[in-house]
Amino acid sequence: MPAVPPRAEEFLAAPHVGTLTTLRPDGSLHSVAVRFTWDATSGLARVLTVASSRKARNLIAAPGSRVALCQVDGFCWVTLEGTATVRDDRSHVADGVRRYAKRYWSAPPDPADRVVIEIVVDRVLSLNL
Structure with a gap:
């Protein structure tokens, strides 16, 4: 897991929105605003969504794909x-829900087909932190 500077850790704990970029099956980029959580201990970022969303479908179509999650x-x-x-x-989704509620001070919506995207972070880039 790459080192994350302390100021960047503080920044990632603030309740901001980020953008998640995935690749569509045709190779084009798909970027969308998301709420997410960052767990420095495990090196995991998590995004709650529904299985029918474009971002989830992109990742289901190409397991192990690389993504970028940016907070500005x-x-x-x-x-x-x-x-x-x-x-x-259920256990992974529940963990994602718990972390989301802690970061954003409220529970997320509860759709029937909720999933969690887990990102094993191996590169961290930052500016002015």
Whole structure:
């Protein structure tokens, strides 16, 4: 797991929104605004979504795909890059929900086909942190 500077850790703990970039089956980029959580201990970023979303379908179509998750505030940003897996089992989804509620101070929506995208981060880029 790459080292994350302390100021970047603080920045990633703030309740900002980020963008998640995945690849569509045709190779084109798909970027979308997301709420996410970062767990420095395990090196995992998590994004809650539904299985029918474009981002989840992109990753299901190409297991182990690389993604980029970027959080920006003014002239400060952190990008987390790594491989992503879509998980639908209750324990992983529940863990994602718990972490989301802690970061954003409220529970996320509860759709029937909720999944969690887990990103094993292996590269961290940042500016002005």
